[in-house]
Amino acid sequence: METDLRRVILDSTRHLLVRDGYMSLSMRKIARAIGYSATSIYLHFENKDALIHALIEEGMDQLLAALKDAEAEHPGDPVARLEAMCRRFVVFGLENREYYEIMFMLHPEFMERYPAEKYRRARRNLDVIAATLADGVAQGVFAVENVRVVASTIWSALHGAVSLLLARRVDIRIEQTAFIEAAIAQTLGGVLAPAAREAPETSPLL
Amino acid sequence: METDLRRVILDSTRHLLVRDGYMSLSMRKIARAIGYSATSIYLHFENKDALIHALIEEGMDQLLAALKDAEAEHPGDPVARLEAMCRRFVVFGLENREYYEIMFMLHPEFMERYPAEKYRRARRNLDVIAATLADGVAQGVFAVENVRVVASTIWSALHGAVSLLLARRVDIRIEQTAFIEAAIAQTLGGVLAPAAREAPETSPLL
């Protein structure tokens, strides 16, 4: 069946990404792995970009699910909810390197080919963060001017941490968990209202 | 002369990076641009990696110079100094896209080939931030546990902002300057001591 091979290609590509990384991923290599000729892939995906884009979409959906889990875990407490979301984001990035790299670390030129419609879908991840911020502002625990802007800066701060960890660009003398905890603490500290700013309780889950 | 062509190659490569981006950079393209054969480049650089690594080093030096400028601008005030450094970092990234991309946005697999000795040199940029943090802690304006860890998280937060801006991954409905100001404000807010936190936080105009 047509869709069967499509699924096989996606899974095989993901596995190759985990094992060998994006740079050494080639259409012929995927073909060899699935036991078909390279051109067969083009019957199921327009080109290499489209194949990667499909994987990016899968990753975005998984990330969204992780954030929604955090959302459901702390329905009444925006601070705990935001912290849980930050943690889920970092854990997702570190545990799904193959997804994270193509989702957020591919070169700008490559991403400019990413269809605008899928961009919009990816933005749902931001909306979940923004909603939590808005909730916290309403309860007076967050001091945030523009919820959408700050949701973006939170995302960008976490993305900086994850991408540097994945690229092994963090000073090796710094313990990974210490770095993560500091990054999350700093991110939360940047939005907490002065009143809600004592007891910086952290519960490491790595 | 030998070193002459080496310099020509570096400059030409940088220009090609600005114009066409990293993904479309090829040895043969550089060769065409300088009017020599592609193999000539291998007389001056071991391979493509080494060529890029040389450019990365140049970029690191320029970034260090920018941070040192900020340092010299505010000798007595750690808070103003840190803010100036954050700003310089972001401006450097946005104004030197060709450097920033190869310095911090190249794929992890590529950077694993970056010589450890050059890594250490690049770390000087972090030391400048850490020194400012230490100064601020001594003056009681920064609340920071581990200066080296927090210097890293500051860097990572700023890197997240710059890399997302360069990759055009920030929601287009958000103004760039608003995003940058929010990112810097959040970064500073994460390290300021509660006492020093009143004045700048109660007058947010962005």
Next chain:
DNA sequence: ATAATATACTTAACACTGTTAAGTAATACA
């Protein structure tokens, strides 16, 4: 049952990539 068509794949080829081996002028030095 036979002919036409559609499906799902194949091979061959094009223009590119980084890189190496071998060859060639021109210069410097003995």
Next chain:
DNA sequence: TGTATTACTTAACAGTGTTAAGTATATTAT
């Protein structure tokens, strides 16, 4: 003058994404 060195060249290898054209097999129409 003869040798060595320097600074470059061309040709080639093994790889890349992608397209055009070809081939069996299965489905459908007459």
